[in-house]
Amino acid sequence: MIDPEVGFTSDVIRDPKRFVGRTELVRSCIKALNSPLGLIAVYGKRGVGKSSLLRQIQQMALGDHTLVQHAGLMHEMPDKPRSYLTVYYSCDTMITTGEQLLSRLCNDQDDEDGLLRLVPNDGKEIVEFNRTKEVGVGADLKVVNWGTKGIESSKYARVVPGDTAQTFRNFVNSIVTHQVKKRLHRDAILILLDEFDVIKHKTDLGSVIKSMSSPDVKFGICGIGHDLVDLVEDHASVERLLEQGAIHVKPMPHAEALGILERAERLFSDRMRFEDDVKSQIIEISEGYPYFVQLIGKECVTKANEQNADIISKDIYASVLDDIKTGQSFPTLEGAYQRAIGNSEGRQLLLHLLADQPEENAVFDEDVGRVFLRQVRKEAEDLDIQYLDQLLPRLLDAKYGPALTRLPEKPGIYEFPNPVFRLYVRLRHF
Ligand SMILES: Nc1ncnc2c1ncn2[C@@H]1O[C@H](COP(=O)(O)OP(=O)(O)O)[C@@H](O)[C@H]1O
Ligand SMILES: [Mg+2]
Known part of the structure; x- marks a missing residue:
């Protein structure tokens, strides 16, 4: 058994030896x-x-x-x-x-x-x-x-x-x-x-x-x-x-985020390793948020332990993703997800549309993580989501998160105040 905490942590990093990049x-x-x-x-x-x-x-x-x-x-x-x-x-x-x-x-x-x-x-x-x-x-x-x-x-x-x-x-x-x-x-x-x-x-x-x-x-x-x-x-x-x-x-460049996985392998004294493909995929979905790399890394090690493996293969990674898809992995993020959608399939779909907006929409560096309602409106129509304007307010309501915040200076542009939540929604299935 490998203790996942040896390589990964969701705590603030105090030890300089664990601090990457x-x-x-x-x-x-x-x-x-x-x-x-x-x-x-x-x-x-x-x-x-x-x-x-x-x-x-x-x-x-x-x-x-x-x-x-x-x-x-x-x-x-x-x-x-x-x-x-x-x-x-x-x-x-x-x-x-x-x-x-x-x-x-x-x-x-x-x-x-x-x-x-x-x-x-x-x-x-x-x-x-x-x-x-x-x-x-x-x-x-x-x-x-x-x-x-x-x-x-x-x-x-x-x-x-x-x-x-x-x-x-x-x-x-x-x-x-x-x-x-x-x-x-x-x-x-x-x-x-x-x-x-x-x-x-x-x-x-x-x-x-x-x-x-x-x-x-x-x-x-x-x-x-x-x-x-x-x-x-x-x-x-x-x-x-x-x-x-x-x-x-700012979010880490991919090379630095990869460094977190490599550092973890070293901290595990190479008794637990990741396949290269899996590493690149984790880095891809984490979008430079070290918190997400740590979170997924830890899940992978836990899963590998269950299967008595010492290499995190594509199969192990796939089953980690499956658990996330079905909401079983991260209770806090899942709680936030349920609170935001509040039993409405329409709102759930809307949340996913917003979270899935491709990063190319980011015109400037600082715009990363922002979403544009105008574009979502069109997609929503195509998908036959009705009453968009009734679905949106709960997502903006502090009582239920908020999942989204409005940018006062830019009408029609919204932001996920918790970028990690956005990454989670992307992996969650609906
Ligand atoms: N330089 C780093 N190297 C490795 N992990 C990091 C680094 N910076 C942050 N993390 C990880 O990211 C997560 C969030 O870090 P934290 O410092 O609490 O972020 P913030 O204060 O911005 O919310 C923690 O799990 C921490 O372990
Ligand atoms: Mg902090």
Whole structure:
């Protein structure tokens, strides 16, 4: 039995040894990390690999250059790369304002990634630790004991009652003085905020980020967006900070996506392999979304295990596809599919027509994944689907997904907000 998780994962990739490709982006990360000023902003579609890149930025910031070596970019590193202590926080939809985000940061008790762990405090015991197995790289601080009083403020960092922004500033300043400089002799603190797009009202955040960014304090934000305006609301306020740091994560080129399968074979120590044809087909259907490659790869290994095989043949792959067609493989995607179509064959057909629109419709690079209702209308007529205008609204309704979103600036053009869902619909049978 081969454990599929050894080669494939649907989790964010933290280990640089499992991170594939993205050479150009790694190059941008090196630049962004080594410029003393400026904000890092990682943006792109869902499932494209943003969070994984953000975790790699964290590793690099800590001085772990495994990925840079793998990417063959060591010669582009400065002689003395800037090094950081890091904070990593994933936002969630419960946070609606900037104030709430700062308050969460000030109270986050995560012992490896939280801000609070770094605030000097008598009641807590912290040790240096390595985030990867290799000795001496990627060292950071970890709390081993929060002490009896736990997370109370300390004599070093002043909590200002009723003023979250000021408390946050005090915390960060005391971290810079006591941990970054005195204790670990780093250049700065790096505060990484993932899922930044879910915060509804972020107007005040732009100005906090702007006023606090300095050679000692760098922010990195990450989230879904077509462009930076989507990610940072008052993007003008931070525009100058973004000169070096805007990092757009796009679907992977096919060669890189193939790299994920090859990397997996290596991680399995060649005890599980894919036939070449199968590899190309997986890459074809995944359209550069690493999430999909990982998902299908894992299913293939599971299926091969069931059949006691160590090579994923065309037959095994065909039976994996069969399971997907009938909705048996991915409960979450299948749930989304059922919710979207809501017991209507007409709507099901419409969803498939939309998902199946060939990529040639993509006029510009950024249009990949968009669908054009006009063309679908004609096909629908040919197929005798009636009441198109009554079938469509549910697909656009947030209560049922939404499977599709309208592009406000472009009437008649729609987008699958979750590209992986679109890929799934294409494989699903109706
Ligand atoms: N560079 C990469 N190499 C291999 N797998 C990747 C890479 N980037 C992302 N993945 C895989 O893709 C999936 C989605 O990645 P994630 O970083 O969570 O995307 P996002 O944050 O954009 O939604 C995960 O299963 C992850 O394992
Ligand atoms: Mg993510």
